[in-house]
Amino acid sequence: MSIKNKIDSKRNFFEDVFEVVKLIPKGRVTSYGAIARYLGVASSARMVGWAMNASHTEKAVPAHRVVNSQGLLTGKHHFVPPSAMQKNLEKEGVKVVKDKVQDFEKKFWDPAKELL
């Protein structure tokens, strides 16, 4: 049974986002829009980010692997400390310069395609 099936059953926004984010392979990143689209709410990328805000309760959620469409670490300010996000990414092999993921297109992981 795929994760998608589970999500389809629950339709719980936070859990949906959490599950998908947890599936992001190490050393890869994705965007809020990609997750939102995978969940079927493409236009509501903001909701994904917002759901991530609740990820603080779920420690297992690698929110640092989620960036915006430009590969920018827009959510780093929500980390403690903010620099933790970049640090975690670099530790996983993702180079980050000036809050931007290097080789974003290569590192990008689209659940709609990879997790199909």
Add this chain to the structure above:
DNA sequence: AGCTTGACTTTGA
């Protein structure tokens, strides 16, 4: 029940 806010995206100038 209605208004504001938000870790976004896309398009146009």
Add this chain to the structure above:
DNA sequence: GTCAAAGCCAAGC
């Protein structure tokens, strides 16, 4: 290349 505006849906007040 940067800046501004609109679209979008859910939670909080």
